[in-house]
Amino acid sequence: MNGLARTIVTFSIPAVLACIYPILPEYAKFFLARVMILSVYAYGYAICFQMLGMLSLGHAALFAAGMYGAGLYTIYASPSPLSALLMGVAAALAFSLAMGLLSTRVGGPFLTITTLLAAQALYLVALHFNEITGGEQGIVLGREATLVWPLSPWLGESDSRYLFSLVTLVIAVTGVWALSRSRLGKLFIAVRDDEEKLESLGYNTATLKLLGFALSGVYSGTAGALQALLYSYVGAGYAGILNSVEPVLWVLVGGPLIQVGPLLGCMLVNIIADLARGMLRGHVLIVGLGLVLIAFAAGRLSWAYRLLRRSTGLVS
Amino acid sequence: MSPSQILSLRGVSKFFGGVQAVLDVYLDVLEGEMLGLIGPNGAGKSTLAKLILGSLKPSTGKVFFGGRDITGLSRRERAGLGIAGTNQFPRVFSSLTLRENLEISLKSGGGKHLFESVAEVAELLGLSGLLEAQASSLSHGQRRLLEIGMALVSGSRLLVLDEPSQGLTGGEVERLASILTGLSSKRLSVILIDHRVDFVKSLSGRVGVMSKGRMVALGPAGDKGVADVIEEVYLRGLDAGD
Ligand SMILES: Nc1ncnc2c1ncn2[C@@H]1O[C@H](COP(=O)(O)OP(=O)(O)OP(=O)(O)O)[C@@H](O)[C@H]1O
Ligand SMILES: [Mg+2]
Numbered sequence: 001m002n003g004l005a006r007t008i009v010t011f012s013i014p015a016v017l018a019c020i021y022p023i024l025p026e027y028a029k030f031f032l033a034r035v036m037i038l039s040v041y042a043y044g045y046a047i048c049f050q051m052l053g054m055l056s057l058g059h060a061a062l063f064a065a066g067m068y069g070a071g072l073y074t075i076y077a078s079p080s081p082l083s084a085l086l087m088g089v090a091a092a093l094a095f096s097l098a099m100g101l102l103s104t105r106v107g108g109p110f111l112t113i114t115t116l117l118a119a120q121a122l123y124l125v126a127l128h129f130n131e132i133t134g135g136e137q138g139i140v141l142g143r144e145a146t147l148v149w150p151l152s153p154w155l156g157e158s159d160s161r162y163l164f165s166l167v168t169l170v171i172a173v174t175g176v177w178a179l180s181r182s183r184l185g186k187l188f189i190a191v192r193d194d195e196e197k198l199e200s201l202g203y204n205t206a207t208l209k210l211l212g213f214a215l216s217g218v219y220s221g222t223a224g225a226l227q228a229l230l231y232s233y234v235g236a237g238y239a240g241i242l243n244s245v246e247p248v249l250w251v252l253v254g255g256p257l258i259q260v261g262p263l264l265g266c267m268l269v270n271i272i273a274d275l276a277r278g279m280l281r282g283h284v285l286i287v288g289l290g291l292v293l294i295a296f297a298a299g300r301l302s303w304a305y306r307l308l309r310r311s312t313g314l315v316s
Numbered sequence: 317m318s319p320s321q322i323l324s325l326r327g328v329s330k331f332f333g334g335v336q337a338v339l340d341v342y343l344d345v346l347e348g349e350m351l352g353l354i355g356p357n358g359a360g361k362s363t364l365a366k367l368i369l370g371s372l373k374p375s376t377g378k379v380f381f382g383g384r385d386i387t388g389l390s391r392r393e394r395a396g397l398g399i400a401g402t403n404q405f406p407r408v409f410s411s412l413t414l415r416e417n418l419e420i421s422l423k424s425g426g427g428k429h430l431f432e433s434v435a436e437v438a439e440l441l442g443l444s445g446l447l448e449a450q451a452s453s454l455s456h457g458q459r460r461l462l463e464i465g466m467a468l469v470s471g472s473r474l475l476v477l478d479e480p481s482q483g484l485t486g487g488e489v490e491r492l493a494s495i496l497t498g499l500s501s502k503r504l505s506v507i508l509i510d511h512r513v514d515f516v517k518s519l520s521g522r523v524g525v526m527s528k529g530r531m532v533a534l535g536p537a538g539d540k541g542v543a544d545v546i547e548e549v550y551l552r553g554l555d556a557g558d
Contacts, residue, residue: 186416193409200369201424201470202395 003181010177010259013267014170021162029158035270036165037226040172042254042262044219045247047176050258051185052212053192055311057244058099058115061122062217064239065095066224068126068133071234074145076132081147085225092221093214095122100213104206107195108312116244123239130236138235147229161230168226169263172219177259179215188212192310252304320347321383322474322505323368328377329529330363337363339529340377345474348503350496352520352537354513356549359526361509362404365478368507369401370394381474396426400472404479406459410452414443414462417451421466429471430502440498441465442491457488464495475499476507481515493519513546525549 017032024032041063048054069091070084077087103114126133133139143149148160155163179185187208190198195205228234237243246269247262254265323345330338338360345351355361366372368379370391378387381397389397409417418434431437438444441461446454454462460480467475481489489512496519499506510516517523517537525533525545533545 183420186412186420189411190409190420193411194407196371196391197407197409198420199390199392200371200395200401201421201466202392202426203420203424204392 006257006259007177009257010173011170013260013263014166014173017166017169021166024162026158029162031270031274033158033161033165033230035267036162036169037223037230038250038270039263039266040168040226041220041223042247042250042266043172043176044216044223046251046254046258046262047179047188047212047219048216049248049311050251050256050261050307051180051188051192052209053307053311054104054209054213055112055248055308056103056115056213056216057112057241057248058103058117058119059216059220059247060239060241060243061099061115061119062092062096062220063224063227063243064122064126064236065217066092066221067228067234067238068224069221070225071139071141071228072132074141074229075139079142079145081145081149081229084145084229085147085222088225088228089218089221092217092224096214096217096221097210100210100217104209104213112312116241119239119244120241123236123241126236126239133236134234136236138233138237141228141232141234143232145229146232147226164226164230168222172222173259173263175219176262180258184211252307256303321345322347322381324380325364325368326378326380328364328367328374328379330360330367330372331375336529338367338374341529341531343524343531343534345505345507348500348505349522350500350506350508350520352516352523353507353509353526354511354516354523354546355526358528359549360529361526362478364526365401365476365507365509368474368476369399395424395470398426398428398471398473399476400425400467400470400474401476402460402463402467402478402480404482406456406463408451408454408459408462408466411450413448413450414438414454415447417462418465418469422469423471425470425472428473428504429469430499430504431469434469437465437469440468440495457484460484461488461492464492468499472504474505474507476509478509479511480508481510481512489515513550 017036045059048056066088070088073084073087074081099115099118102118103111106114127135147164148157151160187198187203191205191208199205224238227238250265250269251262252265253269254261321344325341325343328338328341329336341364353361363372367374370389370393374387378385380386381399386394386397415434418437422434423429435444438447443458443461446458451459451462460483464477464480480492484492493515496506496508508516508520520537522535523537523542524531525542527549532549533542535542
């Protein structure tokens with residue numbers, strides 16, 4: 001696929017999401033707004049996993065850092081949603097740098113374990129300080145602290161949520177599109193392909209990996225902060241392991257084209273999970289596993305297999 | 317050490333457990349020379365290449381580059397000084413295109429810049445028509461030539477080529493020979509490791525012969541003594557070191 005075709009495909013789904021908005025029923029608006037925020041998270045995860053080949057199982061902590069950073073700021077500091085958004089992103093950036101510094105020193109399966117444990121640590125901290133964080137139950141934020149509040153004289157809640165989510169998604173997609181065309185993006189892919197070779201050309205791959213991790217953290221934290229500021233809720237559930245596993249699934253289901261894959265995979269998994277939830281009361285993970293099997297059967301096996309093999313370093 | 321020496325190995329050895337892969341090697345490589353290195357399988361050639369490049373550290377001995385002790389420097393730090401190399405099994409970035417492979421290699425190292433553009437080196441490699449092809453779709457020989465091209469554009473003062481002719485077609489070997497011949501005008505030092513004795517002899521000024529980890533002979537390519545040692549270690553399988 002040439003550059004122009006790729007660009008058209010990249011922006012076609014957000015364009016469709018913008019066009020169908022006026023005719024969407026209320027429930028679909030609500031559902032798609034949520035999926036768009038999760039897709040921002042998916043893109044962030046893809047930078048780490050798909051571009052750099054780092055199989056993190058700790059990204060829930062980065063999402064949660066954004067969510068807590070923003071949400072708790074509105075509760076304990078000031079109910080100003082824009083500064084809260086910045087706080088959320090800053091918290092996620094700080095946490096991703098710390099997690100990245102630890103985990104990118106070690107490769108393959110050790111990176112996976114390190115990120116997993118770091119995320120579990122944050123989860124336990126959130127539970128431990130439950131007077132502050134609200135623990136598993138969570139805290140509902142004040143209405144005036146949300147991003148939808150300033151728009152409320154003109155737009156309904158679900159409309160402004162949709163609008164914020166769409167704008168954020170377009171920014172996120174544009175970022176990944178630009179990254180994938182840039183020299184930095186090529187270097188990220190080179191790290192995934194052969195880190196040692198890149199090092200032998202004089203590049204500092206540790207710095208590249210840390211940079212990728214931080215960028216991924218900014219995406220994840222933005223999604224987490226918006227989650228808090230659009231739905232006026234923070235809760236430890238978002239820091240749990242399931243929220244780390246789901247983006248792996250989205251990326252694998254979405255396929256090899258990083259500009260559209262994360263969005264496509266996230267939508268597909270959530271639509272099917274949503275349909276199945278009604279029918280089977282099935283857990284999203286069960287549906288997810290089913291989807292992986294479907295995706296594999298559809299001939300993506302080699303792609304997903306190569307990505308997993310490279311990122312876990314189990315076969316060199 | 318005279319100023320025309322770019323690389324010096326001083327009593328370098330490398331042991332893997334009980335295996336003595338490289339044993340007490342002394343070697344000087346001169347500025348701008350092409351030094352051939354031959355020896356049978358398992359002689360320690362690739363290990364020596366890695367000790368020079370920095371992907372392995374010697375068990376004993378020291379490595380000097382441009383008069384400076386670089387024994388403790390990493391592979392990346394040595395790249396920054398202008399030490400480039402290719403691997404016995406070619407390593408390129410398979411998800412990237414040929415052009416992207418060359419682009420990220422361009423001037424990434426710390427040596428002098430022999431080529432100004434990706435197009436120029438692609439032309440030299442005979443791969444201009446494949447610039448937009450993904451590296452994973454290249455043939456073995458094309459990957460090997462690409463890796464050599466990456467080393468050439470990276471900016472290097474010393475180039476270590478580990479069996480660059482292995483697996484190449486006849487035409488590709490000719491192409492490689494003309495690339496290497498062309499380098500002599502660039503004042504780049506090259507260590508050429510290869511199994512094709514005549515190929516090495518025809519391109520190199522001096523030739524070193526390794527056997528069982530030792531440098532058993534080193535001299536001008538046309539030297540009778542060197543030729544005798546080569547014959548001994550290859551044809552009779554004798555350990556000329558003992
Ligand atoms: N990483 C390693 N661990 C253990 N032994 C090794 C390692 N690398 C090389 N060796 C051993 O060191 C010796 C020298 O190997 P080396 O690859 O340097 O030889 P070579 O001259 O390059 O041979 P070839 O012509 O087959 O490429 C061999 O006996 C080899 O088995
Ligand atoms: Mg070898």
